[in-house]
Amino acid sequence: MPDTPDALLTARMADAIRFLALDAIERVGDGHPGAPLGCAEIAVALFTRHLRCNPADPVWPDRDRFVLSNGHGSMLLYAALHLAGYEGLPMEQIRRFRELGAHTHGHPEIAPELGIEATTGPLGQGIANAVGMAVAEARLAATFGSDLVDHRTYALVGDGCLQEGIAHEVISLAGHLRLGKLTFLWDDNRITDDGATDLSISEDVRARFRAADWQVIDADGHDVVAVSAAIRLAQGDPRPTLIACRTVIGRGLPRLEGQRGAHGGRVLASDCAEARAARGWDHPPFTVPDDVAAAWQAGVSGRNRDGYTTWTRRRDALPAEVRAEFDRVSDARLPEGWHAPLRGLRDRFAEAGAARPSIEVSAEIVAAVSDGMPELFSGAPDLEGPTKHKGALHAFTAQDRSGRYLHYGIREHAMGAMMNGIAAHRGLVPVGATYLVFSDYMRPSLRMAALMNLPVITVYSHDSIAIGRNGPTHQPVEYLASLRAIPNMLVLRPADAVETAECWEMALANRTGPTSLVCSRQALPALRGPGIEENRSARGAYVLAEASGPRRVTLIGTGSEVALALTARAMLQAEGVPTAVVSMPSWEAFAAQDAAYRASVIPRDTVRVAVEAALRFGWDRWIGEDGGFVGMTGFGASGAPEDLFRHFGITAEAVAETARARLR
Amino acid sequence: MPDTPDALLTARMADAIRFLALDAIERVGDGHPGAPLGCAEIAVALFTRHLRCNPADPVWPDRDRFVLSNGHGSMLLYAALHLAGYEGLPMEQIRRFRELGAHTHGHPEIAPELGIEATTGPLGQGIANAVGMAVAEARLAATFGSDLVDHRTYALVGDGCLQEGIAHEVISLAGHLRLGKLTFLWDDNRITDDGATDLSISEDVRARFRAADWQVIDADGHDVVAVSAAIRLAQGDPRPTLIACRTVIGRGLPRLEGQRGAHGGRVLASDCAEARAARGWDHPPFTVPDDVAAAWQAGVSGRNRDGYTTWTRRRDALPAEVRAEFDRVSDARLPEGWHAPLRGLRDRFAEAGAARPSIEVSAEIVAAVSDGMPELFSGAPDLEGPTKHKGALHAFTAQDRSGRYLHYGIREHAMGAMMNGIAAHRGLVPVGATYLVFSDYMRPSLRMAALMNLPVITVYSHDSIAIGRNGPTHQPVEYLASLRAIPNMLVLRPADAVETAECWEMALANRTGPTSLVCSRQALPALRGPGIEENRSARGAYVLAEASGPRRVTLIGTGSEVALALTARAMLQAEGVPTAVVSMPSWEAFAAQDAAYRASVIPRDTVRVAVEAALRFGWDRWIGEDGGFVGMTGFGASGAPEDLFRHFGITAEAVAETARARLR
Structure with missing residues (x-):
């Protein structure tokens, strides 16, 4: 138990997360209490002592990035961002957790203006996003210099994220690339949905990271000072760092603490009461005492005030051209004249x-x-x-x-x-x-x-x-x-x-x-000649070769099969059947055109035949259920390409014959 | 260079693989020489000194399983199986490598009767298959005893297989399960398609395996004796084993040996000639000298003769009931009366x-x-x-x-x-x-x-x-x-x-x-009452509720949305519109029915409306391009289920209204 006033306040800063999470999850009757309760101290350490951010300017380009890779613990993120002072997440949003229309979705959904850097939930994706962010930071720092770009990337990661295969792909690559500004905070609670992790894993996770050239630091995940010290160590090492935070899942919730059911178990009103008693938290639901709120604000906005001001001054002092370029890429705008x-x-x-x-x-x-x-x-x-x-x-x-x-x-x-x-x-x-x-x-x-x-x-x-x-x-x-x-x-x-x-x-x-x-x-082969200004592909589909005469057949191809359609058209036209060829590089773009355009390109009163060296699946939308299709009906085979096209009947002859059969 | 007659013969046994691979790849003008040349000695060690198999009974249930996880090296497998005496792979098949209709496909395709245990190529799949095979062996041994089931699983694995995320999933799990009869032979050639492996990886692969509780053994991959000794060590350890075989990609092909281009580079006739000169191989293409052929046969069929006979005797001595059960599961037949x-x-x-x-x-x-x-x-x-x-x-x-x-x-x-x-x-x-x-x-x-x-x-x-x-x-x-x-x-x-x-x-x-x-x-909700003997779902789709009167509307639902269709039917029938509901648990099964049945279930002259809480994609096949569809048009959202169905308009009212709009 904490025994100094500072330590007591710090403990209450973590409990503020716990009770926002518990109250929100209890209110809606759904959610995952395990991670918000188990990682509350980690969040306090990171957000109030290290994370470079400015709640008043959430999209500050040089902010640290934080990704909650174990996205089911979303209330941890919402609570921390609320306490940090992100205006887009007022208490009303916390109350409305998991309601349709609220920003406090079941799993975090990307909204940098709220402090949410990525949509997470499917395990392993978030840590891989974080590795990509760290690559972006390093690359941009090389262009714009560390005066403008010098931030870190943190990801909170559960056992699930580390067991997924994608984890090892990015662990291996991040170590190889020596992404020293990348830190994973591992919620090492030894519990998954099935129960104890040793049901399915006995590997030495620390050794695995070391094998990939990461720094590995152990910390008591419920000790803010220890986690904070580990983060400081991470900042001083050229390698990416894993901080293995030993935690207790559902910490502070007596009925579920340390147990399997804590991951996503139902939180009852009685749980909230018992937790309040256990932690000595005597505030009503959705209430943050003033001293705790003030400590959070001091730890986030207060701590970052000077850094933000300094950075802004540096940016404002840039030559106009550099400034414009930096703003452009930061806003994800393409260059003029691209x-x-x-x-x-x-x-x-x-x-x-x-x-x-x-x-x-x-x-x-x-x-x-x-x-x-x-x-x-x-x-x-x-x-x-x-x-x-x-x-x-x-x-x-x-x-x-x-x-x-x-x-x-x-x-x-x-x-x-x-x-x-x-x-x-x-x-x-x-x-x-x-x-x-x-x-x-x-x-x-x-x-x-x-x-x-x-x-x-x-x-x-x-x-x-x-x-x-x-x-x-x-x-x-x-x-x-x-x-x-x-x-x-x-x-x-x-x-x-x-x-x-x-x-x-x-x-x-x-x-x-x-x-x-x-x-x-x-x-x-080249199918399109010179002299056309319009981006014809942007319409999704267009008439590449119109019929000579009132159109009776429309042949639709994509990619390599458009050439087959053109050959088939020549055969049909030679037989006196006016035939057009439509090239259709994109279904989505074509679907976005108006009905008149679509009807002009693929008229329903013509025989419609599509050719694509793939399955028919989905094509009926464009050719109708009676339309002709020349393509694959199953898996391919090993052989010379020309043998395969013949074997699977994807030929100009087949296209022409498919049309003929529908003209009879 | 080998200097004893035995060592010389062993070297030529490996060269027999090399030249079959080179000649086949050169002949067809396509293929991957790197692995067959680089792993020839590994194959000799495994096939002629350890692998439990019987080319005369390729599907012997108690055979060792060998998976070529780096499937692009398919000629290694075909050459080894040919030399081992698998009758389904005579020289004519080697000659026809990668021709349409041959068994010697570009990548191995599962055919246990040829000795090919799995289709491989997409990296990482093969080693995971191997882990599954080792699980099956252990599980079956628990049922039938080690007299009947006692074999090992080997996988040859390249750098690509180990970099894929799936690899770590199975490495971790195989170590946890202590699959001691599983051995990976790693073709550690330090080259991938892009070039040196250090372009993209610097992790200590051996340490990573050790972290997952594998035994790790190093061996010179071009020394049959060393690889064989490592395999023997693997056999004596309760953990799965990684044998890291240091190899040279494309070994024996002077122009490409040890280089990036060896992986999948074109093999020229001059390459074959240069390789012959370098290795002292003076036999014509597609020719295996008698002493080498004999050594292979002695090493495979000869070495396994007693083991096979002994095993067969044990099986034949089983009580009839046990024998029948073993044969049944080995043949993948379901039990009577299942x-x-x-x-x-x-x-x-x-x-x-x-x-x-x-x-x-x-x-x-x-x-x-x-x-x-x-x-x-x-x-x-x-x-x-x-x-x-x-x-x-x-x-x-x-x-x-x-x-x-x-x-x-x-x-x-x-x-x-x-x-x-x-x-x-x-x-x-x-x-x-x-x-x-x-x-x-x-x-x-x-x-x-x-x-x-x-x-x-x-x-x-x-x-x-x-x-x-x-x-x-x-x-x-x-x-x-x-x-x-x-x-x-x-x-x-x-x-x-x-x-x-x-x-x-x-x-x-x-x-x-x-x-x-x-x-x-x-x-x-329960939709189907008692009294029907037929498996109606097996038809793919069937009329769950016929229209009261000449059918004007067909509502088609799957899963949870069939209940919505039934409610919509009640609405429409109340309005005097005879409406049927079709439950469609399986598109594939319905597509396999005859046209008359399909037309009777979903008549085209009725208004067709499908309802499925998913995208319309593909549904036009069954409802036509003018058919009605009630479902999703994009991603979902976080909220109460009832709110979501209302929000996305997936309701019985919407189904009825979609039908009505088409009746007007």
Whole structure:
């Protein structure tokens, strides 16, 4: 028990979190008390003694980032932010915890203006976001100097986050990159939902972190002074740091303390009363005594006042041009004239008319765009060669923070979640390149990007059975459908170099969600000539070749199959059937067009046939249930690409015949 | 250089692999030479000195399992199996490497009759399969005794497999479970596709394994004697073992040896010639000298002859009943009368008419079925409480191999891939339970289960926004679509307890692919009464309530929304609109019905309206592009379930109104 006035006040600062959490969870009848109660002292140590932030300017670019990776403990975050003085989280919001329309959602949802840096809940994502944030900080400091960019990233992490595979991917990479400003605070409570952690784990977690070159510090997680001292040690080490905080889950709640049920168990009114008695907390629900409130404010706003003022002065003293650039990237605004190189390239591609792999075209675009867009930050999970998205960029490493290309290693999931953290941090535009089949490895992160409205661009190569002999494990067939199924995901599949440039313009313009740009390994013939100013792909679908005569057939293709549709059109037209070809690089963009445009591009009174080297799944929306479809019906096979297209019946002849069958 | 006749012959046994691989890759102009050349000695050590197998009886139940986790090195496996004498892989198959129709696919595809235990390629999957196989072995040994079941599992693993997050999940769990018969042979070549491994990793891999309680042994990967000695050490330790084999990628190919390009670089005819000169191999392509062939056969078939005979005698001496049971589970046949308890339960549910969460019903079914199906092996990733699929089963642990429930820890991906390994091993029926949103974490493994035709059952709880306050991170909206998009995946979403029993019968009957059984956390009212013998769910969709009068409207629901459809039907019928309700637990099963049945259940000349608390994506196939749909249009939100259904407009009123709008 604390015995000095200071220690007593500190204990009550933690109890303020406990009782806000307990009262809110009890009131709504739902929530997870284990973490807010078990980590209250950790939050006091971090928020009131270390975290660089300003509740009056929550989006201060040089603030420390804090991610609650164990997002189910959301009341810990809400309570701490409320006590810290974030105006967007007044007591009324705490009372309305988990009510529809409140900001105090079941799991934290990204809202930097409230102090919430990331949406968390699916375990492991938050710590990986944090690693991405630390990368962004290091990279931006290399550009703008430590006068402007010098902050730390903290993540609170539970056993679940550490058991998930993604954790090891980012632990390994963070150690390799020597992200010294990154600190994980581990809620080492030895309890998970099933019970004692030793039901399913007996590894030496500390040794595992040390093996990845992290500093590891042990601390009593209920001792604010000890946790604070550990954080200070973390700040002095060039390695990332794990602070293993030994805690008791549900601490302060007599019935559940230290037990399995504390994680997400129901909190009763009697629990709140018993906890009050046990902790000597005699304040009504949703009430913070003045001295505790004042101590929190002194610890957060008061402690940071000078640092914030000093930083603001430094920023204001910058040369106008540097200031403007810093503000621009901090606000995640693209540079003026960012379209220009894209349009230049598009016109060059249109003139050249060369058959090229769209992944190679995409790489050329990234190389061209990156000159005028210093915030572009590329990377790939050990596929530099096949995806080519490094170009002339040099690597971001432990030794060189000025690099703009990250070798993520064979860690797709880390790449996905780190890109989310990079985008959430702001200041960089993350671009990642991999094979389309590996999108499944990062799918939980793709979903989070969509849910967080983050402008993250993933470029995929090897988009179909056209990759040939590597076989079905590496041939996507269901991936276009499964990416298109993610809400707020812009999926683009360009048909040639010109469309690739147009799609890149769409990807960069998409500031409120992720983009999946799906490219081919094989060369795609040039389909689009010069002389068109409009970004036709931006309409989602457009008439690439109109019928000669009143249209009877509409052939719709995407990516590499548009060329097949054109060949089929020639066959049908030769037979006297007026046939149009529609190129459809994006369902989402097409769905956003008005009904008249959509009807003009794909008229329902024509025979509609789609061709895509993938499953029909979802296509009935565009071609109707009686529409024709030429594509895959199951997994691919290992063989020469030309053999596979013939074997699976994805040919111009099949497209023409599918249309003919519907004309009879 | 080897200097004794024995050592010379051993070296040539490895070179036989090298040249089969080189010649095959050169011939087809495609493939990955790095691993077959770099791991040739490891294969010789394992196959000719340790692996328990019988090429004349490839599916010998007590054979050791070998998984090539770095599947791109497929020619290593094909060459070794060919040399070992597997008749399904004659020289003609080696010649036809990567040709459409050959068994020598780009990446290995599961075919136990050829010696190929798993389809591998997507990195990390293979080692996780191996861990599942080791679990199956330990569990079966507890049932049948070590006289019948006593074999080891080996996996060859590259740097990529170890960097993937799934690797750490299974490393941690395998150490915890003390799977002493599991050995990883690590191709420690310090090269990945991007170049030197130190581009992206600097962790101490050995220390990481030790932290997870593995034995770690170093060996020169090009010294057959050293690797063999390490394997022997592995056999004597109660812990799983990592043998770190220091190798040179592409060893023996002068132009690429030890270099980045060796991984998947093109092999030229000149390379084959230079390699021949360097290694003193003067045999024509696709030729194995007799003494080498004989040594391989002696090392594999010869060495195993006695062991196989002894084992066969032991099996033949078993009491008939035990023998029959062993054969049954080894052949993955379900017990006679396995339907009976399911049908009994179904009838009980129909009589009781109780509203119950379908996840709870599923748990009751598992408990009932597991009595008569000793091979049922359940588990969950730290969701024992919410999924309830442990029941009275006790845990499979390091100390107790008789358990039938695995606490996978917070490791969904491990669960998915280990279940694949358990199913591929044969002898157990793996069942895993988790939340539907976490299926994304195991999606790469779900795809592999579908591709491998493995009967793996995953039961999902928390299937929609009905989970309420936990919010959008935990509310599936796109998951039904994305699971339905996987070829060969049977997706089931039962509407009440009776359908849950019917769906379980479908899941167990599905022997050629995985099943996703999607359940609710909340109680579902009973919709089906007693007296029906047929498994109606097995038709995929069926008329639950016919229209009173000539049908004008067909309302189609799945799972929890079928009840809404019934309420809407009552409204419409009260207005004089004859309306039927179709329950549609499975798209795949319905698609497999004949056209007449499908037309009778969902007639196109009726107004068709579907209701599902998920996205419309894919539904146009069943309702047409003009059909009505009541469901989600984006992510969910945090709030009370009833508030959410109202907020998102998923109500009986909305269903009725959607139908009315189409009747006008």
